[in-house]
Structure formats: C-alpha cells, structure tokens
Amino acid sequence: MKFDTPAGQNPIDQLKVVGKPTDRIDGKYKTTGTAPYAYERHDVVPNQAYGYVLGSGISKGRVRAIHVEDAKRAPGVLAVVTTLETPRLERGTMNTAYLFGGDAIQHYHQAIAVVVAETFEQARAAAFLVEVDYAAEAGKFDLAAEAKGAPPVPSDSGEGSGGDGEERVGDFEGAFAQAPVTLDETYTTADESHAMMEPHATVAAWDGDKLTLWTSNQMIAWGHGSIAKILGIPKANVRIDSPYVGGGFGGKLFVRADAVLAALGAKAAGRPVKVALTRPLIANNTTHRPATIQRVRIGATQDGTITAIAHESTSGNLPDGDPETAVSQTKLLYAGANRLTAMKLAHLDLPEGNAMRAPGEAPGLMVLEVAMDEMAEKLGLDPVAFRIRNDTQVDPQAPERPFSHRDLVGCLRLGADTFGWAKRNPRPGQVRDGQWLVGLGMAAAFRNNMVLKSGARVRLDGSGTVTVETDMTDVGTGSYTIIAQTAAEMMGLPLDKIVVRLGDSDFPVSSGSGGQFGANSSTAGVYAACVKLREAVAQRLGINSADAVFADGAVRAGNRAVPLGEAAAQGALSAEDTIEFGDLAKKQQQSTFGAHFVEVGVDADTAEIRVRRMLAVCAAGRILNPKSARSQVIGGMTMGTGAALMEELAVDTKRGFFANHDLAGYEVPVHADIPHQEVIFLDEVDPMSSPMKAKGVGELGICGVGAAVANAVYNATGIRVRDYPLTLDKFLERMPDAA
Amino acid sequence: MSRRDRVADAPVMAKVGLTVNGQRRELDLDIRTSLLDAAREHLHLTGSKKGCDHGQCGACTMIVDGRRINACLTLAVMHQGSEITTIEGLGQPDNLHPMQAAFVKHDGYQCGYCTPGQICSGVAVLAEIEAGIPSHVTADLNAPIEVSAAEIRERMSGNICRCGAYSNIVEAMTAVAGRQA
Missing domain, CATH: 1.10.150.120 ([2Fe-2S]-binding domain)
Incomplete structure (x- = not known):
C-alpha cells in the first residue's frame, strides 16, 4: 500500500481496541520469566557450547601474537578463534569500527578472540590463559584537546536528525551583533552508555552452509544483511530470530561481536555455540553516545523575540565515523530570521560513537533548552512565555513548509497549569523546605517523526484467529500489543483472537525498532496487510468488500452476518503487504512535541540533588496504547534524568578507554532516584503520518528532560553548571552559605 | 607464575542438593558454577536473568531460604539443602502471583x-x-x-x-x- 495522500476515515478510527490503555499481551510471559531471550534458547538446538570473548587490552595499534596453546589444552576447550587467523571481516550496515579479524586494533576491548568450551566456567578459565603481545600506538582520546580545528561534517543519524555540516539562514552574525539582548555560552555533555539490561547475546548453529542466529537485535533486516556481508555468505543462507530483546536503546541496531563470534566459534567447534558479551566488555566493545561540546548563541529583541540563533556542536569519532547530530532540533524548534547550525567532528580513537536513544536531540536539547532558560532570565521573561513567544508553525528554514501538526504551545500551557508553574519563584535560591533548596524547571521536548516502509503477513484460520507475522521487534516498546490491537481493530476481533509473531528474518521486512519510527510504521504495515485480508475474506464469502463490516468476530453485509472463521473454513486465508510512504513527509514537517516540568531538591549542605516531581505533556499524534506509550515516555524521562545527573563514561585520556565499564562504575538511575512520574498525552491525530494517524513517542520522553532537571537545579540553587552530568562536586564550593 | 603453571586443572565437581520451587533437585556441578548459572544452564530455569554477573544489577534476584539474594554472586555449592524460589516458582503465565x-x-x-x-x-x-x-x-x-x-x-x-x-x-x-x- 502506498501512503501518499493524507489518511481519511478508516477502520482504525473506530477505536474499539486501538487507543485503549491495554495490558501488554506478552506481559504474562515477561513477568513469569517464560519469555525467551537470546542466551536462553535451550529449546532451539541441542548440544550448545559456550563462547567467551576476549577484548583488546590496548586502544590503538596492532596485535603481534596471540598465544593460545595453553587455552587450547585446558579442560573442556573445543576451539579458540583469534583475530590473527581471521582475515579482517567486512563491516555491517552503518558501523564504523570493524568487529573482528586482522591485526589492527581500533579501540579498547575490540574483540580479539573467542574461546569455546563445554561449559561457561571452562571457557572463562581458558580465556584467562590466552596471552597477547601488542604493539601499541599513540592515539587521540581527549575531545577537548581535539575539538579545536574540527571540521564541519554532514551527517544523518538515520533516526530523523542530521543535515549539512553547516547550515545558514539569513545573516546570523549581523543579526546577533545588533540584538539588544544576547547569550553566548558553551556547554558539554558526556559520553553515555546504553547499558541495556540484557547483554548482547547470540546462539549460533550451522546446518551445512546455513546459519541460524538466535540473537538480540532491534533491526532484523539490517542484521540479516549485515551477517551475510560480514561472513561472506549469501543472505538466503542466514536466518535471524529475535522475539524478545532485553533493551537496546540503539545499542542493538547493529550486529555486534557476539553474533559474529558465535557464528565463527560454532564453525570452529563444529557444534552450536552461544556467546554473551560480559558486562565489563559492553561499554568499550560496543557503541556509545558520543560526548559533545556545544556552543549556543541567541539574540533577541527586548520583548523576547528571537532574531538570531546559532547552535554548534563538536563531537568525536573513529575515522569513518559520524558526528552527533546535536543541533538538528534547533533548525525547527523556534522561530528566528537569522540562523546558523554546525556539526563538527574530531577524530578520536575511543570506541565507536553511534546512535543512542534520540541521537542528536537528546544531548542537543540538554543544551538548547538550558540556553533558552538562561536567555529567558536575561530578558526577564517567564521561560514558558519566552518559548511560546517564539513558536513557529512553519519550518523556519523553508517557511513554505508547514508542520503537519504542531501544538507545542498546548503542551507548554497545559503542563504549566497542571504542574503549578505559576508558584515558581523566578529568583533562584529562594525556596527552602527543611534541608532542601527547592527549584522548578521546564524545557520543551521535540523529536522528528520518521516513517519507514514496513511489511506484515496476516493469516486467518478456521477458528477465527488471526496470526500476524512481521520481522518487527519488541524492545520493550510494546510492539506485540499495538500490532495485536491494530489487527483486532481491522478484523473486528477481540485481542485474544490475535497471535503476534515477531523478530524472525523469515517474516516480511518491517521498519524495525529505532528512532521512534517503529510503532507508527510497523502498525501501518499491519494495517495494509489487514486491508488485503479483509478483501480476501469478502471475496471468499462472496461479499462486496466495500459493503463488508468487520465487527464482533463476524463479517456483516446487509442482513447477512458470518462468523469470521467461516471464511477460512475451507483453508486459511493469508495476505501480505507493505506500507510505503510517499513524499508527504517532505511537503510538511512531521515532528512530535512536548513539555517537561521538574521539581528538584538540592541539599543545602551536601549539594545532593533529588528529583521530587516530574511531568511530561506530549503531543505525538494518535496514541495507540496509552498504557505502554506512557511507559515509553517515563522511561525516556528516567534515562534523561540519568544523563542530567549521573551518567558519564569516564574517559581515560591517557590509555584511551572508558574506565567505568560496568554497572557499578557507570551509574544509571535506580528506584531511589526517580519520583512518581506523570504523563499527559494531548488528544490529537495526524493524518499526514500514516493510516494509523499516529507518530513516534518512544524517544520524545528523553528529549528535553535533562534540561528541565538542570533548569530546576539552577532555580533551586542559583548555580548554573554547564557541564553534564550535574554531580554534586560541581556545586559544592559554589553553594550558598547553608547557615 | 608462567603461563604453563596456570594451565587449568580438570574441573572439581561436587554434588549439591537444592529444593527449587518446591522440587528437590540433585546436581553434579563444577564448583565454580554460580547459583544463577546452575538455574539457567543446568536446570533450564532461565527466568532469573544475567544482566551483569557481578551483583550490580539485580536481574538475577532469587529468594533463598526466605531472603532475596543476587544469585550471580553466590556459588551453587554454597547452598546445599537451601530452599530456593525463582520467578518460575512464584507463578505461571496462566496462574500469576x-x-x-x-x-x-x-x-x-x-x-x-x-x-x-x-x-x-x-x-x-x-x-x-x-x-x-x-x-x-x-x-x-x-x-x-x-x-x-x-x-x-x-x-x-x-x-x-x-x-x-x-x-x-x-x-x-x-x-x-x-x-x-
């Protein structure tokens, strides 16, 4: 189905199932431990051996020799595969660093060997017997040192943000010089790790020259093609299965070393092998969100109208890598006639920087929305009012291009009312609650809506059950449930008559999960397949499909009502289709909007920061399942709070690696860090986005929330820290006298 | 210590008897096996998860003799005679706790x-x-x-x-x- 005109009335608009807060259909499996994740697939193939991955102990240079004799003789060892005996393997889709093969080391903990043994304990013990000789080389590891002279570089996050290395509208420098009120500040954000709870893991089994990988991956079609390319085998000989993914956040968009080494290890051992990256390997072996240095300049008239706005970001990456697209939202979020954005890229020899939840916008808004808070204060304006004053209903770089639907102002106003924003004291450092300095902060949320081609197959059987198959993944996003809701709505069935099967490369290719494009795109694909199935049902029953009404488990036409299952009494009916998107997204800008409001307490003596209240108001088209969508938003708010207050991969700039590479050293929010979180969705639809009239919401929650936390901390203390994360050491010496 | 001295000996095995979710289980385990891996790899009770294997994340939490513990931080052989409840013992898909x-x-x-x-x-x-x-x-x-x-x-x-x-x-x-x- 081609989607190239705005959606009209369609069966989804009935909202009998879609749009209702719905318990996840996979919930009973996840809560009982019976949902199978990659490393647990004892059921799929017998005789699995265990692989243990070794990572490089240097950050740059060459591997001279790997001594494996002792390891190979160790009890239970079946095979040892080293990078030296393997030619450098091709890279998969969108990856910068090589995963395995050859003697070159590009980054710390790059995989250099896998030891395969009968048991995990034997593989681990034998791995410690491997000795490696390196020829280390000097590398570049310090972003601040390399930032000077970093050139502007174009980039596309692949997740809805990007552009040219430098983009200009009007005369930024001239307008900024003339503006009566100006701000020019520089901020930094830290390297961050996805730190998903399930380590990257794969079971690999060869059957002759055919390979099956039970793995944990967000993008099955990418992974399918990548594995074939990396191993140099035909795609037709590879199957990937990933029905449950224990978190990805962008870290599992791509095939990683676990999949490659499970496949190589299985080949070498002559039997199935399973490999999980150990937790201490993950931060350096895989990808991360790159740190940024960002400069924002804003010029405005006395009444708070922005006349000039510039946002420049510098980040680092390996050669062939991309810059973090941290300035993209600044092209679209606020009005202003004179504009400049730039992305600069420094060469660093740290591990690969790549997509992490809301790449670009997450660190970009952490900065832009603090700059807006600072500017509002300079203007003597309320931060909410300042943003409303500079709202735009068109793309400021191309004013002939409107937003398909934009209600940022509605989010800001409703959020301010709901949160009690009017009670905020605009003078910082004035409100005390016992030992706590209390502050309120807010920020706008913004994230583009992407639509991607997505396919599905639906089959009706004689019992009246519809089975949906698509290679879409559920990474905690709720895909199983919204896909079931979509099929139920289209076919007039209750949810328990829908079976959803996901994550298998034998199924039709979907959008996959990333960039908050999955929910809208993949359900639109299911919609398309169901339209075809409805036609097939009508045809089988001899009904004009235009007259057929699918409701209450039956098909009705005129006075005739037939239980749906009867259409398949003579054999199952199957239909497959793919939604493909025309140029609607080019004609009108599709984005999602929100407003974050946060209250913090800062301990007057220790500067410990506690988040006390959080509210997000979101405008993201039709919300397919308000229950799981809310969870996506609070999850983003939680991760964004981590980015604001604690998350930082600490760079050892001498030896070139992330030193705190486990879950004790790399701190993420825990229960005690997060208060009750409130989310309000504006009731809206966007017919430009898809037949579902929905938009992405999975990443909107992380966009802007860090700045709202930072602005609240400033309001509490009067101390503006521009280097994330806002740890107490950056406040202590500047704290107001506690006495 | 040279590499040769560090060549691993054959694994030391030990028998351990546990009561897991009300069922008596006898295992013959490499003594290096964590309680978590005993459940996941030997009993195929994979509901308890391995998120870090270092006691940092809590995904492996089991209830052992009435107290919750990180099952990745304890060896199975330390639990001879223990009463262990894993997620599978709390309830099943059609009989939720x-x-x-x-x-x-x-x-x-x-x-x-x-x-x-x-x-x-x-x-x-x-x-x-x-x-x-x-x-x-x-x-x-x-x-x-x-x-x-x-x-x-x-x-x-x-x-x-x-x-x-x-x-x-x-x-x-x-x-x-x-x-x-």
Missing part, C-alpha cells in the same frame, strides 16, 4: 529483562517490611514500618531497570501491599 499480575496491570516493565528480578525483590521487600526489618529510610525503628513509596524505592534500588519503569513498579508494589494489609 499477585505481584506478577500487578506488574502487568501497572505496566511495571518494558523489555522484561530485569522484571523477574524486580518481582522476586518486590515480593521479598514486602515480606521484609512485614517482618519489621528496617532500611536506610526507616525513620522510627520502634514503630511498625509502613509500606511507603520511600521504603519501596530505597529497598528496590538494587534492581536496575534501564527501561525506566520505576514509577510503575512502585505503584504495582503499593497495590499488592494494600491487598495484603
């Missing part, structure tokens, strides 16, 4: 990987409060402990949820505690 049902109702999870650990911890936390075991945030050691949001958040902080379902987990546990009261 009240805590499991509350997690579904309140959407106290997303990807599901930390969930068994959260639920085992959640059940044990309510029992700890009921038993009068204080926590860092307990204000009055002489009064009965209330199942407050602050108590839940403090006691659950060893169970990381990267999807960020904390707010919903507190609601699920509060609902179960209310039912128990």
Whole structure:
C-alpha cells in the first residue's frame, strides 16, 4: 500500500481496541520469566557450547601474537578463534569500527578472540590463559584537546536528525551583533552508555552452509544483511530470530561481536555455540553516545523575540565515523530570521560513537533548552512565555513548509497549569523546605517523526484467529500489543483472537525498532496487510468488500452476518503487504512535541540533588496504547534524568578507554532516584503520518528532560553548571552559605 | 607464575542438593558454577536473568531460604539443602502471583529483562517490611514500618531497570501491599 495522500476515515478510527490503555499481551510471559531471550534458547538446538570473548587490552595499534596453546589444552576447550587467523571481516550496515579479524586494533576491548568450551566456567578459565603481545600506538582520546580545528561534517543519524555540516539562514552574525539582548555560552555533555539490561547475546548453529542466529537485535533486516556481508555468505543462507530483546536503546541496531563470534566459534567447534558479551566488555566493545561540546548563541529583541540563533556542536569519532547530530532540533524548534547550525567532528580513537536513544536531540536539547532558560532570565521573561513567544508553525528554514501538526504551545500551557508553574519563584535560591533548596524547571521536548516502509503477513484460520507475522521487534516498546490491537481493530476481533509473531528474518521486512519510527510504521504495515485480508475474506464469502463490516468476530453485509472463521473454513486465508510512504513527509514537517516540568531538591549542605516531581505533556499524534506509550515516555524521562545527573563514561585520556565499564562504575538511575512520574498525552491525530494517524513517542520522553532537571537545579540553587552530568562536586564550593 | 603453571586443572565437581520451587533437585556441578548459572544452564530455569554477573544489577534476584539474594554472586555449592524460589516458582503465565499480575496491570516493565528480578525483590521487600526489618529510610525503628513509596524505592534500588519503569513498579508494589494489609 502506498501512503501518499493524507489518511481519511478508516477502520482504525473506530477505536474499539486501538487507543485503549491495554495490558501488554506478552506481559504474562515477561513477568513469569517464560519469555525467551537470546542466551536462553535451550529449546532451539541441542548440544550448545559456550563462547567467551576476549577484548583488546590496548586502544590503538596492532596485535603481534596471540598465544593460545595453553587455552587450547585446558579442560573442556573445543576451539579458540583469534583475530590473527581471521582475515579482517567486512563491516555491517552503518558501523564504523570493524568487529573482528586482522591485526589492527581500533579501540579498547575490540574483540580479539573467542574461546569455546563445554561449559561457561571452562571457557572463562581458558580465556584467562590466552596471552597477547601488542604493539601499541599513540592515539587521540581527549575531545577537548581535539575539538579545536574540527571540521564541519554532514551527517544523518538515520533516526530523523542530521543535515549539512553547516547550515545558514539569513545573516546570523549581523543579526546577533545588533540584538539588544544576547547569550553566548558553551556547554558539554558526556559520553553515555546504553547499558541495556540484557547483554548482547547470540546462539549460533550451522546446518551445512546455513546459519541460524538466535540473537538480540532491534533491526532484523539490517542484521540479516549485515551477517551475510560480514561472513561472506549469501543472505538466503542466514536466518535471524529475535522475539524478545532485553533493551537496546540503539545499542542493538547493529550486529555486534557476539553474533559474529558465535557464528565463527560454532564453525570452529563444529557444534552450536552461544556467546554473551560480559558486562565489563559492553561499554568499550560496543557503541556509545558520543560526548559533545556545544556552543549556543541567541539574540533577541527586548520583548523576547528571537532574531538570531546559532547552535554548534563538536563531537568525536573513529575515522569513518559520524558526528552527533546535536543541533538538528534547533533548525525547527523556534522561530528566528537569522540562523546558523554546525556539526563538527574530531577524530578520536575511543570506541565507536553511534546512535543512542534520540541521537542528536537528546544531548542537543540538554543544551538548547538550558540556553533558552538562561536567555529567558536575561530578558526577564517567564521561560514558558519566552518559548511560546517564539513558536513557529512553519519550518523556519523553508517557511513554505508547514508542520503537519504542531501544538507545542498546548503542551507548554497545559503542563504549566497542571504542574503549578505559576508558584515558581523566578529568583533562584529562594525556596527552602527543611534541608532542601527547592527549584522548578521546564524545557520543551521535540523529536522528528520518521516513517519507514514496513511489511506484515496476516493469516486467518478456521477458528477465527488471526496470526500476524512481521520481522518487527519488541524492545520493550510494546510492539506485540499495538500490532495485536491494530489487527483486532481491522478484523473486528477481540485481542485474544490475535497471535503476534515477531523478530524472525523469515517474516516480511518491517521498519524495525529505532528512532521512534517503529510503532507508527510497523502498525501501518499491519494495517495494509489487514486491508488485503479483509478483501480476501469478502471475496471468499462472496461479499462486496466495500459493503463488508468487520465487527464482533463476524463479517456483516446487509442482513447477512458470518462468523469470521467461516471464511477460512475451507483453508486459511493469508495476505501480505507493505506500507510505503510517499513524499508527504517532505511537503510538511512531521515532528512530535512536548513539555517537561521538574521539581528538584538540592541539599543545602551536601549539594545532593533529588528529583521530587516530574511531568511530561506530549503531543505525538494518535496514541495507540496509552498504557505502554506512557511507559515509553517515563522511561525516556528516567534515562534523561540519568544523563542530567549521573551518567558519564569516564574517559581515560591517557590509555584511551572508558574506565567505568560496568554497572557499578557507570551509574544509571535506580528506584531511589526517580519520583512518581506523570504523563499527559494531548488528544490529537495526524493524518499526514500514516493510516494509523499516529507518530513516534518512544524517544520524545528523553528529549528535553535533562534540561528541565538542570533548569530546576539552577532555580533551586542559583548555580548554573554547564557541564553534564550535574554531580554534586560541581556545586559544592559554589553553594550558598547553608547557615 | 608462567603461563604453563596456570594451565587449568580438570574441573572439581561436587554434588549439591537444592529444593527449587518446591522440587528437590540433585546436581553434579563444577564448583565454580554460580547459583544463577546452575538455574539457567543446568536446570533450564532461565527466568532469573544475567544482566551483569557481578551483583550490580539485580536481574538475577532469587529468594533463598526466605531472603532475596543476587544469585550471580553466590556459588551453587554454597547452598546445599537451601530452599530456593525463582520467578518460575512464584507463578505461571496462566496462574500469576499477585505481584506478577500487578506488574502487568501497572505496566511495571518494558523489555522484561530485569522484571523477574524486580518481582522476586518486590515480593521479598514486602515480606521484609512485614517482618519489621528496617532500611536506610526507616525513620522510627520502634514503630511498625509502613509500606511507603520511600521504603519501596530505597529497598528496590538494587534492581536496575534501564527501561525506566520505576514509577510503575512502585505503584504495582503499593497495590499488592494494600491487598495484603
């Protein structure tokens, strides 16, 4: 189905199932431990051996020799595969660093060997017997040192943000010089790790020259093609299965070393092998969100109208890598006639920087929305009012291009009312609650809506059950449930008559999960397949499909009502289709909007920061399942709070690696860090986005929330820290006298 | 020590008898096997998850002799005769434990990987409060402990949820505690 005109009335608009807060259909499996994740697939193939991955102990240079004799003789060892005996393997889709093969080391903990043994304990013990000789080389590891002279570089996050290395509208420098009120500040954000709870893991089994990988991956079609390319085998000989993914956040968009080494290890051992990256390997072996240095300049008239706005970001990456697209939202979020954005890229020899939840916008808004808070204060304006004053209903770089639907102002106003924003004291450092300095902060949320081609197959059987198959993944996003809701709505069935099967490369290719494009795109694909199935049902029953009404488990036409299952009494009916998107997204800008409001307490003596209240108001088209969508938003708010207050991969700039590479050293929010979180969705639809009239919401929650936390901390203390994360050491010496 | 000296000997094996979810299980294990791997790899009880293998994330939480522990931080052979409850022992897909049902109702999870650990911890936390075991945030050691949001958040902080379902987990546990009261 081609989607190239705005959606009209369609069966989804009935909202009998879609749009209702719905318990996840996979919930009973996840809560009982019976949902199978990659490393647990004892059921799929017998005789699995265990692989243990070794990572490089240097950050740059060459591997001279790997001594494996002792390891190979160790009890239970079946095979040892080293990078030296393997030619450098091709890279998969969108990856910068090589995963395995050859003697070159590009980054710390790059995989250099896998030891395969009968048991995990034997593989681990034998791995410690491997000795490696390196020829280390000097590398570049310090972003601040390399930032000077970093050139502007174009980039596309692949997740809805990007552009040219430098983009200009009007005369930024001239307008900024003339503006009566100006701000020019520089901020930094830290390297961050996805730190998903399930380590990257794969079971690999060869059957002759055919390979099956039970793995944990967000993008099955990418992974399918990548594995074939990396191993140099035909795609037709590879199957990937990933029905449950224990978190990805962008870290599992791509095939990683676990999949490659499970496949190589299985080949070498002559039997199935399973490999999980150990937790201490993950931060350096895989990808991360790159740190940024960002400069924002804003010029405005006395009444708070922005006349000039510039946002420049510098980040680092390996050669062939991309810059973090941290300035993209600044092209679209606020009005202003004179504009400049730039992305600069420094060469660093740290591990690969790549997509992490809301790449670009997450660190970009952490900065832009603090700059807006600072500017509002300079203007003597309320931060909410300042943003409303500079709202735009068109793309400021191309004013002939409107937003398909934009209600940022509605989010800001409703959020301010709901949160009690009017009670905020605009003078910082004035409100005390016992030992706590209390502050309120807010920020706008913004994230583009992407639509991607997505396919599905639906089959009706004689019992009246519809089975949906698509290679879409559920990474905690709720895909199983919204896909079931979509099929139920289209076919007039209750949810328990829908079976959803996901994550298998034998199924039709979907959008996959990333960039908050999955929910809208993949359900639109299911919609398309169901339209075809409805036609097939009508045809089988001899009904004009235009007259057929699918409701209450039956098909009705005129006075005739037939239980749906009867259409398949003579054999199952199957239909497959793919939604493909025309140029609607080019004609009108599709984005999602929100407003974050946060209250913090800062301990007057220790500067410990506690988040006390959080509210997000979101405008993201039709919300397919308000229950799981809310969870996506609070999850983003939680991760964004981590980015604001604690998350930082600490760079050892001498030896070139992330030193705190486990879950004790790399701190993420825990229960005690997060208060009750409130989310309000504006009731809206966007017919430009898809037949579902929905938009992405999975990443909107992380966009802007860090700045709202930072602005609240400033309001509490009067101390503006521009280097994330806002740890107490950056406040202590500047704290107001506690006495 | 030269590499040659470090060549691993044949694994030392030991028999260990455990009661897992009410069933007596006899295992012959490499003594290096963690309780978590004994469950996941030997008993094929894969509900308990391995998130870090270092006691940092809580995904492996089991209830052992009435107390929750990180099963990755303890060796199976240390638990001869222990009574162990894993997530599989609390309830099954068509027979959910009240805590499991509350997690579904309140959407106290997303990807599901930390969930068994959260639920085992959640059940044990309510029992700890009921038993009068204080926590860092307990204000009055002489009064009965209330199942407050602050108590839940403090006691659950060893169970990381990267999807960020904390707010919903507190609601699920509060609902179960209310039912128990």
